[in-house]
Amino acid sequence: MTDGDGTLVRRVAAGERAAIEEFVRAHTDPVWRFARSLVGDDGTAEELTQDTLADAVRGAGSFRAESSVQTWVLAICRRKCAGHHRRGRLRVVPLEAAGAHHLASETDATTVPALADALDQLPDDQREAFVLVSVLGHSRVDAAAVVGVPASTMRSRHDAARRALADLLAEEER
Amino acid sequence: MTDVHAHETFRTARLADDSTPAPDCDECRRWEASLASVDRAGPALAPAPAGDARTGRIVTSVIGGSSQRTRPGPRLGRRRAAWAAVAAASLVVVGALAVVGGGNDEPALQLVASSTERASTASVRIDGEARLAITTLTIEGTGAVDFPDRVRLDLELDVDNETLDRVLPDPVSFVSVDDRSWLRLGSGAWRETARRGGDVLGGRLDAVVFDPASLLGSLRAAGAVDGPERASLDGEPVDVYRLTATGADIAPHLAGIDVPGLASLRDSITIDVEVSADPATSVLRRWEIVVAEPDATPVLRLTVDFDDHGEPVDIEPPA
Numbered sequence: 001m002t003d004g005d006g007t008l009v010r011r012v013a014a015g016e017r018a019a020i021e022e023f024v025r026a027h028t029d030p031v032w033r034f035a036r037s038l039v040g041d042d043g044t045a046e047e048l049t050q051d052t053l054a055d056a057v058r059g060a061g062s063f064r065a066e067s068s069v070q071t072w073v074l075a076i077c078r079r080k081c082a083g084h085h086r087r088g089r090l091r092v093v094p095l096e097a098a099g100a101h102h103l104a105s106e107t108d109a110t111t112v113p114a115l116a117d118a119l120d121q122l123p124d125d126q127r128e129a130f131v132l133v134s135v136l137g138h139s140r141v142d143a144a145a146v147v148g149v150p151a152s153t154m155r156s157r158h159d160a161a162r163r164a165l166a167d168l169l170a171e172e173e174r
Numbered sequence: 175m176t177d178v179h180a181h182e183t184f185r186t187a188r189l190a191d192d193s194t195p196a197p198d199c200d201e202c203r204r205w206e207a208s209l210a211s212v213d214r215a216g217p218a219l220a221p222a223p224a225g226d227a228r229t230g231r232i233v234t235s236v237i238g239g240s241s242q243r244t245r246p247g248p249r250l251g252r253r254r255a256a257w258a259a260v261a262a263a264s265l266v267v268v269g270a271l272a273v274v275g276g277g278n279d280e281p282a283l284q285l286v287a288s289s290t291e292r293a294s295t296a297s298v299r300i301d302g303e304a305r306l307a308i309t310t311l312t313i314e315g316t317g318a319v320d321f322p323d324r325v326r327l328d329l330e331l332d333v334d335n336e337t338l339d340r341v342l343p344d345p346v347s348f349v350s351v352d353d354r355s356w357l358r359l360g361s362g363a364w365r366e367t368a369r370r371g372g373d374v375l376g377g378r379l380d381a382v383v384f385d386p387a388s389l390l391g392s393l394r395a396a397g398a399v400d401g402p403e404r405a406s407l408d409g410e411p412v413d414v415y416r417l418t419a420t421g422a423d424i425a426p427h428l429a430g431i432d433v434p435g436l437a438s439l440r441d442s443i444t445i446d447v448e449v450s451a452d453p454a455t456s457v458l459r460r461w462e463i464v465v466a467e468p469d470a471t472p473v474l475r476l477t478v479d480f481d482d483h484g485e486p487v488d489i490e491p492p493a
Contacts (some may be wrong), residue, residue: 017237020236020237021233021237024232024233024236024237025229025233028228028229028232028233029223029224029229032221032223032228032232033220033224036221037219037220037221045221046228046231046232049224049232050232050235050236053232053236054235054236057236111211111214111215112215112218112219115211115212115215115216115219116219123406123407125407125408126409130216131219134212134213134217135216135217135219135220136220137217137220153408156408156409157408157409159189159190159409160409162189162209162212162213163185163189163209165208165209165212166185166205166208166209166211167205167208169208169211169212170204170205170207170208173204173208
């Protein structure tokens, strides 16, 4: 956590309106993208983002600087998403609905939908690990902190996800 | 290369080290290409940014709400405590099912060790995570179970990162003497537990921890159990069993056991129980209970993961 983060959180905890707005604006996008990756529609993801940030604002006074502010906020978001969906119903939405905005190549134009389908077949813990690390670009250490597991566990979940996805794509190509 | 073990060896090595070259094997090269596709295409699944309009709505919503409830007030604090009590009660519900059901009719599962053998091992540690699926609350906790001549569970819960001291004023306690056993919730009265069979440990809390077969036998008394279904938990295979029952189904199996907070919910709720066990050793890895309202809205989700079986732990003796 940077000094700026800590200062901002303290101001949020003090109820300073400008700080709350700055805090919410700073964290809306990463929270939205995480929620949107795990739930099925824009409206639900927006509600979960609102709930997450409202909780973060209310809980700012109890924030312990044991992780970055973003990790803490994403952990709240994760719990919100888990609470919204029954276990096993978290899913990555189809490409078109998700509004994926960058396709690296023509190959990806066919690979990405297949990958989204394959991702939907993974167990929740592996899907969550893949979304955090491979989709949203968090480090495994940060992803572990978001989920609340040791880094070694996140590494094994992420590798298991990559392996399973490669198996599924390879099988599809047969 | 046709040896399936060689394929596996390459895949494991390749996941650990991106520079591991593929052997001269079509299948391995095909898998390597697929893994490269996975790694390359993953970021393309990322949703578009929130955008100015959505961000503006969220800022307005949060600021509007937070101006009225920046800090949790007493009402919310009481609500946390109340739901924590319900979560603790649900922990007891599953434990109590194992206690009072007593069936052991799952021939497909082999127990790791007999109860007598377990009695000679000192203790087991539970690392538990409890998640409460209502609007804002999350409960996490750790517990410990000790098994010598007295089976005892300590549990401390955190709710939304605020530790609730003494959520259970006293431990849930099980005592076994010869072939009789008693259960006490909190500081309430001791109640003798109904039991069947000759388990020398009596109280059967051990069934919750060690013995999926006994737990499943108890669950089957309350409804049809589906499974096993092979799944993955933390990258390891598990056999998953599921039961869906109503509060009315469960209630008869709790006769004589006072579960705080359950009475008012008993007639309207449905309860999903999911049990995950190691397929090789039958050691219980996870159980999860989801309590839902009639419209299927989950009001409570409690997940307990069991790790470090056989590791000794220290437990404060009761006063």
